[in-house]
Amino acid sequence: MKLFKSNEWQRVKKSKAMVIALAVIALIPSLYAVIFLSSLWDTYGHVSNLPVAVVNQDQTATVNGKTENLGQNLTTSLVNGQDWKFTQVSEKTARSGLKSGKYYMTVTIPSDFTKSSGTLLGKSPKTPTIDIQQNGGRSFFAEKITDAAAEKLKNKVSQSLQKVYLENLLKGTKTSQDGFTKAAKGVSQLGTALGKVQTGAGQLQTGTMTLQTGATTLSNGLLQYTGAMGKLTNGSANLVTGNTQLAASLQKIGTGISQGQAANAANISKLNAGFDKVNQGLQQLSQMQVTIDQSQLNSSAASVSSGLSSVDQNVTAVxxxxxxxxxxxTDPAFAQQVSDLKSNLTATEKSSQDLKTSSAALNTAVMQQISGLKTQLTTLSTQAITLNNSAKTAIQQLNDSLSQVANVLATQAAPGATNLAQGATTLTNGLGQLNGQSQTLNGGATALSTGTSQLVAAENQLTMALQATQNGSDQLAQSLANGAVKLSVVHTGTKNVQALTNPVKNKSTSLSTIANNGTGMAPYMMSVGLFVGMISFSTAFDFITLGKKPKSGMHWWAEKQTVMATVWSAQAVIMTGLLVLVDSMAPKHILMTFVVALVTAFAFNQFVTMVIVALGKMGSALLLVFMVLQLSASAGTYPIELSNSFFQVIHPFMPMTYSVDAFRQVISIGGLAINDLLVLLALGLVSMVLTWLMYHRKLQADTVLFPKTAEK
Incomplete structure (x- = not known):
């Protein structure tokens, strides 16, 4: 290729050491990214190899009537699980192992774990505690992982205990509902007993009305009888006074007696009829029995009290x-249901108290009235019997006396003057006795009238008390029915327990996912590798000297880039390729991943070249400082918001900020990283132009010595 025939490459090829150095430098980003990331590529996938010690000191205890050892159950679950490498050991072994680093965490289940768990629904609940110890000095990362394990363990134990106690709570709710039902039945029985009491009160009222009618008839008959007695008394006085005229007036007197008997016959018949009605009323009243089934009332009240007590205890425990x-x-609807239940329970308790008070008052009033009535009826009955007997005797004596007078007048008119005087005396005595018996009869009638009035008043009180009791019974029955209906909507099945144990499910979505720890750290380590590779390249390769004097600053740059471009391109391609082939990295956009790597390598190369050309060896030192700043301010490991304000301020000015984000876009997020690439290209182009200018200035100033052989 023409690229490798440049003067700069020809100068480099003369030194085998330089060729080897450039080859090694081309691998430096791969050493950083590929080898380092492969060591922790899937750390969370091997968490099950992290050793954790379990110490079970729990003692067997009774929970909800069953013998349990929850600590042993938990230990077995942890040791047999696949989440962590749990091992059951002694307390001494766990303590020494944590100190030496053999175990990264110890889980100690205390001796009162089961016992404390059994108190969660009691009067004084004690929260069971699991002692978790770590040794963060051994590994901060391991401590964070075990923190998550500890939280997961706590949630697991909490859900297990919640399931047990929610089952008991729902059973308690069912028991409360049964208590309401029993109480409602007790109220129904109480209502039946009250109905019987009302029936007895009706019978008592009927007898009282009959008695009152007889008393009225007796009073009327006594008035008529008293009037007749007055006439008889006047006649007796006239008889005694007129003894001297007796002989002449015997005929007239006999006639008057006969007329008097005829006139009083109807009154005597009415009087006898009144006596008969009084006797009949007294007889019915004495035969009347008013009974109150106090045992049934007490049983009903006890049933109600028992049911309410059970309800109160269960609701309080819940x-x-x-x-x-x-x-x-957290659940307003559930809180409203609990508030309604409290209100109904309060109303129920109030109704129960009102019922109890009304029942006691009713019992006391009725028993007092019945006791007084019985006493008065006994006295009245005795007096009435005596009065009736006396009245009948007196009337009979009166009739006999009148008959004798008539007989004497008819057979012994003339010689009967002396006998007439004696008869008048006898008549006077009889009238005195009759008058005495009349006073007794009047007193009995008055007592009878007073007793009937008191009895009517007692009946009114009884009626009012029964009405109040009936109203209280209706209110109590309604409250119990409402409570039973509201409790009936609470189901106690297995699905309900499961839903209450895990009332909320997480539905989380993510715009992008990271397969493992290595994929998450790859953007950061790839950026670090490329920047370190450029710094290493600057220490081994001369960015200034050429084999011969260049024609211009751009020509100078181009000659250097024939070697530099080969190196930074190789760094980018080899690093990305090995991550895919060796570490099995699977980018969302594999082609764009190579593009981002090449653009990043180009930008870093141009930037490093500019600094070295401008500052020489001092530039290399400054680049190391700048790299450290980038490691802290590029947000490669932690969000920049977690850093202090200094790093947050310089964050937008760090080249690695944009290379890390670009790699994240194409590897994990699935974006195209256009903005990041534009920033990196701008950095590279600006650095490239500035490098041209600095080369051009050096060329004009003639401050660089080129080899003489190159000038020929």
Whole structure:
């Protein structure tokens, strides 16, 4: 090729050492990129070889009624897993191994791990703790990897425990629902008992009305009887006073007695009928039995109290769980359901208390009224019986006396004056006895009226208490029904437990993917390799001296580029080719990857040439400093935002900033890197023009000595 026949190549070929040096320099970028990247090309793919020690100190304990050793279960899962190289060892071995570097991390499961796990739904939950230790001084990178492992391990254990306790929580919810159902049944039984009490109250009210009717009839009969007794008393007085006129008036008196008997016959019949009704009412009242099934009321109240107690305990346990608290914070719908459940429970408890209070008040009032009523009925019954017997006896005596008077008047009118006086005296005595019995009868009637009034008042109180109790029972039944309905929407299947254990799934997408660690670091190391290759080239190759004096600055540059272009082109092509062939790099755009490598090598070569031509050996030293700045400011390893402000400021002015981004575009992202290539081409062209000018100035100043043989 004509390129290798240039004067500069002919001068280089004279020195075999220079040819070998240039060949080695052409491989320098490959040494940096290919060999270094191959050592860590797929580091994350070999994480399973990273040794980690597991120390299980856990003791067997009872969790939810079952004997468990969660620490041993976890240890077995880790050792048999494929994520890391877990090995179960003693505490002493783990400690010494971590110190010596045999293990990069130790996982210690404490002795109370299972016991603490069993308290998560208790009154005083204790969070189980796993002790993880690392030795970052051995390897910072390994520490970061084990950090991720520790977080993954924590999440794995947390999900395992969440699954167990969510199952128990859902079972508790089911138990709460059953408690609501039992409480509702208890309320129904209570309603049935209240219905029986209301039936008894109705019967009591019917008997009271009958008693009140009899008392009214008795009172009316007593009024009529008292009026008749007044007339009889007046007649007796006249009889005693008119003894002197008895003989003449016997006929008239007999006639008056007969008329009086005829006139009072109807009243006496009414009085007897009233006595019969009173006796009938008293008989019905005494036979009436009012019973309240207190045992059934107590049983129903106990059922309600038991159900509510079970509900309260289960709901309190559910709400105390940290997982549920977290769920309430992150899920507003779930938090609203919990709030509604609390409100219904509060209303239910209030209704239960109202029912309990009403039941106690009802029981006390009814028992007091029934006790007083029984006492009054006993007294009233005794008095009424005595009164009836006395009244009947008095009426019978009155009728007998009147019959005797009529008989005497009819058979012994003339000689009966003396007997008439005696009969008048007897009549007066009988009337006195009858009047005494009338007072007793009036007192009994008054007591009967008072008792019936008290009984009516008690019935009213009983009716109001029963109504209040019925209302409370309805409210309680409604609250229990609402609670049962809301709990019925909570399902307790395996899928529900799984969904609550992992309530959120990550759906992440990326505009581009990196196959492995080597592919991710390749843009950075390729840029570093090419820049280092150019610096190495500048130390071995003379950028100034030519075999003969050039015609111009451009000719001078062109002669040097016959060798330089061969070297930087070889560096770019060999490095990229070996990465594809040896390290199996698979760029998104393989052809553009070679283009980016060539453009980058061209830009770096022109830039390095410009600095060396301008500053000589001092330029080489400055290029090393500049390379260090580029390593820090090009964002090749970490995002530039993680660096300090100085490197963020110089970041846009570093050539490697654009070469790294260009390689990323064509290797991993799939872009064309047009903007980056334009910047690199601009850098190369500007450096190239400046190099021409500096060569031209040196040529004009004649500051360079060329070999004499070259001038001939």
């Amino acid at each position: 709400l105390a769980d940290p997982t549920v608290q977290e769920k309430m914070k």
